[in-house]
Amino acid sequence: MKINTLLSIFAPKDVKFFPMLEETAALLSQSSAYLQELFSCDDKAHREELCKLIKAEEVKGDKVTGNIIHELNNTFITPFDREDVHALADVMDDVLDVINRCAQKVQLYQPQRFPSHTVTLVEVIKKGSDELQSAVNELSNIKKTDLRLRAHCKEIKKLEEEADTVYEEAITYLFSQETNAVELIKLKEIIQELEKTVNKINSAAKVITSILVKYA
Amino acid sequence: MKINTLLSIFAPKDVKFFPMLEETAALLSQSSAYLQELFSCDDKAHREELCKLIKAEEVKGDKVTGNIIHELNNTFITPFDREDVHALADVMDDVLDVINRCAQKVQLYQPQRFPSHTVTLVEVIKKGSDELQSAVNELSNIKKTDLRLRAHCKEIKKLEEEADTVYEEAITYLFSQETNAVELIKLKEIIQELEKTVNKINSAAKVITSILVKYA
């Protein structure tokens, strides 16, 4: 029996983190779907319901993240570095938080309309969340899915660059066209929150890329 | 002589951190009291004085936090994990900072009036700070005061949820009633800063809860 094999008995790769990370990624994808619906919905009652559903996903996410961190503190060996699992769980939790803040601002501010830029940004958020979910689902098999994982992360990077351009156009449009200062404040903050969401999704992709560098 | 006893000679529980943490908690409670006074005060000169007093508490807090971190770097054994003491000191310092930012915004923006929501939020901040101070004062005796500590943290959580509701009402009120865009900007930022303060107090309570999980 080789020393490595021996060690691996005492240090079994603990696989319970994968389902939990995948669960958070699924919440995130669902939350983005609700957000997309919110930005194309005119019915006030339905909007309110969507905001509640988004809040519920965020609360579920808090719980799963709490469980991940609890397990990390009580598990000797984790599939990747403890810090990497922690960072990925944290940043996905951040995405759920910022999506919830987007929805909350829509609900509290009640802007008169959504400029087309916001619809584009929300679409980018949905696409990015789905890419992120696909990436997280491949993590448990990182050596075999190396290339696909990289492709997802690259796609997210591309989406983030696309969102940057849309964000700049949106703000330029707002400050040159919107004459109602209160509407401008409302939309500016909502647009900034949407852009932060895209950035956070990209931060999650960066964590996955750094895991790839180490383990794939 | 048992090995544990022997070890405890070389690793005495270092108790000097408790008075320093308690000092920060006391500054925080004092600072909240000034803040509450600020939001019910119409006299410009007295307002200015209160802002200076709040700033002074923040400066004192910086010093104590600096001392705590200095001691952490030079002490082999701390009563809790080094990281927990650091986290608690940091987050209480954050509370002092954000209270100071609230006061500074009131002073710089000079809003025409304070909506009743702001008065309620400041009241929640004072209550939360006092609960936090009580919790910190029990830390040095964590095993005996387990239940009381938990009660303080739960009360802070409840206050934070209360503040969430008040915050949402405040922002909804502002965006639907305030027609003066400049006043709206002023009050929105002040209200957001107040809500951040409550959140930070709750973050401090979360650090204490996580210490409880490990040591009580």
Added chain:
Amino acid sequence: MKINTLLSIFAPKDVKFFPMLEETAALLSQSSAYLQELFSCDDKAHREELCKLIKAEEVKGDKVTGNIIHELNNTFITPFDREDVHALADVMDDVLDVINRCAQKVQLYQPQRFPSHTVTLVEVIKKGSDELQSAVNELSNIKKTDLRLRAHCKEIKKLEEEADTVYEEAITYLFSQETNAVELIKLKEIIQELEKTVNKINSAAKVITSILVKYA
């Protein structure tokens, strides 16, 4: 052969970090120079060019910071604590980011004019960046340049206090004089971003001060 000398063979002070830190400091100083030019420039085309140049410095900074962190992960012994190098690289990267955000906001918001306070703040940023660069350039010789290093950090602290006063005057001026709410929003955000830049430069100086305490 003394044990210390022996150890130093296995633990050679790794000097490759200094040129990288110095490179980031140089980018930062260049970026501040462009920012200063931006705030005294009326020509729209030249402004746009300056924003692109600032963005380019930020991108270069990202690369150097990435290299520093990559090297830190692959080097056993670093000249200072791994964490100190990391913290300094990170905070200088933050300065480049926030300078870029200042420029981006000028470009997107297109304010009608720059109040004199903004020009003063940008001047403070340039001076602070130059002091920071001088400090970083002395780091490789920390024991001999102890006093000069401290002087640079003190000067940055003084600049930060100066900027605090200018910031407060600027915001007070804006809220009492600017009647156009949209212009007020634009200028307020730009002024806040400039103040953040000064704070970040001071954070970098604080990291250097904490290195000084340990090694000089």
